[in-house]
Amino acid sequence: MIRVVLPANLRVLAKISGEVEVPVEGEATLGAVLDALEARYPVLRGTLRDQVTRQRRPFIRFFACEQDWSHEAPDAPLPEEVAAGREPLLVIGAIAGG
DSSP, rough: EEEEEOOHHHHHTTTSSSSSOOOSSSSSBHHHHHHHHHOOOOOGGSSBBTTTOOOOOOOOEEEEEEEOTSSSTTSSOOHHHHHHTTSOEEEEEEOOOO
């Protein structure tokens, strides 16, 4: 099980509280985690990545083990600590403006 921490607005949308756990079949990659998250919470489809291109939304960031994974390939293996469920994958809504 992969632990995922979502931003408050997406937790409200999906009607969940706290972090969630999603099962990932095979290798734990960012793409596999997002697939599992969207399968378990269909209302999140299109909020983290485009439904057609599957590219990350511009103001969404992913962090694993205190490192930014936002620009990593979707099939890159996540760190062992995240894959084993010892550390969560953090989904952060970036802030922009001036």
